[in-house]
Amino acid sequence: MPGHGELTLPGAGLRRRVHGAEESLLHQAAQMERFLAGVERPAFCIARYSLRDEDEALDAVQDAMLKLVRRYSQRPAEEWPPLFYRILSNCVRDIQRRRVVRNRVIAWFGRSDAPGRERDIIGEAPDIREPGPEKQQQLDDAMCALQQAVENLPARQREAFLLRQMEGMDVAGTARAMGCSQGSVKTHYSRAIHTLRERLGEHW
Amino acid sequence: MASDNAQSDFEKRVGQALREQSEQLDAATRSRLSRARSAAVEELHDKRFPLRNRWLPLGAAAAAAAVMALLLAPNPPAPVPDGRTRIEPLEDLDIVLAEDSLELIEDWEFYRWLEDVQDVS
Numbered sequence A: 001m002p003g004h005g006e007l008t009l010p011g012a013g014l015r016r017r018v019h020g021a022e023e024s025l026l027h028q029a030a031q032m033e034r035f036l037a038g039v040e041r042p043a044f045c046i047a048r049y050s051l052r053d054e055d056e057a058l059d060a061v062q063d064a065m066l067k068l069v070r071r072y073s074q075r076p077a078e079e080w081p082p083l084f085y086r087i088l089s090n091c092v093r094d095i096q097r098r099r100v101v102r103n104r105v106i107a108w109f110g111r112s113d114a115p116g117r118e119r120d121i122i123g124e125a126p127d128i129r130e131p132g133p134e135k136q137q138q139l140d141d142a143m144c145a146l147q148q149a150v151e152n153l154p155a156r157q158r159e160a161f162l163l164r165q166m167e168g169m170d171v172a173g174t175a176r177a178m179g180c181s182q183g184s185v186k187t188h189y190s191r192a193i194h195t196l197r198e199r200l201g202e203h204w
Numbered sequence B: 001m002a003s004d005n006a007q008s009d010f011e012k013r014v015g016q017a018l019r020e021q022s023e024q025l026d027a028a029t030r031s032r033l034s035r036a037r038s039a040a041v042e043e044l045h046d047k048r049f050p051l052r053n054r055w056l057p058l059g060a061a062a063a064a065a066a067v068m069a070l071l072l073a074p075n076p077p078a079p080v081p082d083g084r085t086r087i088e089p090l091e092d093l094d095i096v097l098a099e100d101s102l103e104l105i106e107d108w109e110f111y112r113w114l115e116d117v118q119d120v121s
Helices: A012-051 A054-072 A077-112 A133-138 A141-151 A155-165 A171-178 A182-200 B009-023 B027-048 B050-072 B089-097 B100-106 B108-120
Strands: none
Touching: A012 A054, A012 A077, A012 A141, A012 A155, A012 B009, A012 B027, A054 A077, A054 B027, A077 A171, A141 A155, A141 A182, A141 B009, A155 A171, A155 A182, A155 B009, A171 A182, A182 B009
16 A cells, blocks of 8 residues: 555556566566477477478477467466477377378379379489488497387387487376376386387497 | 486486487577477467557557548638638637737727727728
8 A cells, every 4th residue: 555645646556567467478488488498409309200200390399389388378387398298299190190191192193193103203302301321321320220219119108218318207297298197108118118228239 | 307217327328319419400400499489489478468469450550540531631621701710619729728818808898899890891
């Protein structure tokens, strides 16, 4: 309450509330910015392991960021990591589903004109993003082997392994991100480690 | 961190390699991730103050309409047939508030007499 002699202008309370809301927004935006900056790279790598395509992995990360902001920015910041990775997982699955449908459509139309079909020179051209034979030789064999082994893991095992090892989430957070029990996470993770150890034994 | 159970050396080495890999993304990918992040944070501003952004175009349209109305408004009123200019209410107010108005009131009798003389002539 203002004291005697203190002049309170009409609307001053409203202005204070608006100012407070703006400060709160700036604080939340800065917090969200820090969170996204921290997860964007591991998130991209995790999506790329699942999709094996950089552009689609970037699309998935961008979608996940936008959905987190639109739906869950009001939630406490400590809930953001599992929510974000849950959303990212759904975005990856959506892209994989679209890819399956697209491939079926292409296969269907491809069959119909198979006899007189012209060669797709662009489609058959080597992907310039793929390293050539010389560069491939220069790449670290051990890292290549690890990437291939992780890519070939079953989806749930890969998800559990990457969330725990790349993002550093604990079992409880991984379980929330994957939408399953902590026991399932332990099982998926243990099987992933067992498989990787078998496949990478000579390199690692 | 995945420290619920003690990690084997194998897990530690693999985890370290994966984290290093995520830190060594090329500049183009880092830039695209950064743009995606900025777009998402911008969305946060739009979400918190949706009305402000919604009213901005409306306010701009109203201001533009007011300017157009002023530009397209008819010219000031022409003098009435008896030769005197019709005075708009706002102009009335200006005249009343002007300093000269006191003199007008003081010499009111003189101006009445002058008007009568002009009417007769």
